[in-house]
Amino acid sequence: MRPIRALALILAVSVTAQGLAAEIFSPWSDGRARLGLDLSLGTPSGLKDVFRSAFPGVSLRYLATRNFEFSLDYAYLEMSYYYPTSPSGPWAGPVPWSSVPASFSGMRTDWLFYQTRHFLAPQAWYVGSLEEALGLPLDLRVGLGPALTLVVPSEALKYYPSLADAVANFSSTFKAYLGLSFHAGLGWHPTDWFRLGAEYLFVVDSPFDVMTELWRDPLGWVERSGNLVLTAGVRL
Amino acid sequence: MKRIIVIVFFAVAAALALSGCAEIFNAVFDTGAPSGVSASDGDNANSVDVSWGAPNLSSEKWKGKRVDYYKVTWSFAGGSSGSGTASSTSYSVPALDSDRAKVCSVTVQTYISGWGEGSASDDGFALLTEELLWLDGGALHTVAGSDVWYVTMLQRGFTYSFDFGAPGTGSVTFYDYKNITTPEAAFSGLPRVDWLCNTTGNWYKYYVHVTPASVGTSVTASFGW
Secondary structure, eight states: OOHHHHHHHHHHHHHHHHHHHHHHTOOOTTSOOEEEEEEEEEOSSBTTTTTTOOEEEEEEEEEOSSSEEEEEEEEEEEEEEEEESSTTOOEEEEEOGGGSOGGGTTOGGGOOOEEEEEEEEEEEEEEEEOHHHHSSSEEEEEEEEEEEEEEEEOGGGGTOHHHHHHHHHHHHHOOTTEEEEEEEEEEEOSSSSEEEEEEEEEEESOHHHHHHHHHHOHHHHHHHHEEEEEEEEEEO | OHHHHHHHHHHHHHHHHHTTOHHHHHHHTTOOOOEEEEEOBSSOSSEEEEEEEOOOOOSGGGTTOOEEEEEEEEEETTSOEEEEEESSSEEEEEOOGGGTTSOEEEEEEEEETTEEEEEEEEEEBOOOEEEOOOOTTOEEEEOOSSOEEEEEEOOTTOEEEEEOOTTOOEEEEEEETTOOSSEEEEEEEESEEEEEOOSOTBTTEEEEEEEESSTTOEEEEEEEO
16 A cells, blocks of 8 residues: 555544544533433343243433443343252253243242342443434434343252252353343434333353354344343433 | 310320330330330340430430430340340340240330430340251251251242151241241141141241250151142
């Protein structure tokens, strides 16, 4: 590459980066950052579970500039159950309640042998307005950050050693404790203080596995591994 | 008319005092009593921890006065009794081995300018416990002394069994956790106890008091459904 071309390229990249930085860090008109609170509903597995099951969540948001946000997202993913296959063991699980044997039916509300799964993710967001382009109060939203999946067993673990063994066995094969989460979606804000959104969330615990699956069946992976998340929130 | 008012006044005062509304009584009549007296329920084997809040002395009645100390008086049902003083808002009541698993009534009285003022009470108990683990197929437990108090979690709808190994017999009593006054179920003098758990305890936690007829007897604990 000739020096003049290299210089032009550096200049172009620099100007673009400056423009992007200026947009991301452009403050609110009154110079005051906003706070937000979103409630959400997500599907455990992409588009397949939209009408079958959902997990609730909540996000606290700090809108540093018009285009840049931080959030702390929490979601209660699921409750799953363990059960003794006979009085002399072994224990099975974790399974949804529908897979627990019928001999325990009617005990669900008092069932001691369970674990809950929780999702906690601090995220950084880029919010790009589509209002000028589309004439609608729409935003393009992209978020990225670490994701922590927590498995919390019930206190009964302490008193039923075989339950403890079953939970430990599950935990040793459960991979997504610490991963990377990626959001992409659209937000609609009919007023300054209210917004609705639809996002796709991916939690990646092993980049190598993801690359392999994406290579093999990209659409299948998106459908299986993503979570469709619908949000409604307020901005203060 | 005055007589009626006086009678009503004393009737209300007596009702408040007698109906267990000591906190309300103390608040209404500004007695200077400590607030929220709380005695621990089985948290320790050798003591009952008592804590309370300082009285509110902001009214005209107590202007310029402050608490000198608190007098703590206790009595274990059928056991020891005593008293002590505290300058802070907590006290540890000592429990002898023979006081364990007995209800301890604790009263805390405020002393202001040398005078005993209002008081408040609570019940607690001291308890030495072991954790009872439910192993698949049952597990043999040796009761070292004359009896043992276990803490455990029980599943409503499951049957919990204690087998003293006939001809051995024993007694088993189930209580909600933090409560030793009202048993959920009690069995005595049996070689084997089977209890279908039909309650939810205190957040599914229970005390199980096991007393073999002979000291040193082992008991097999198992569960089923």
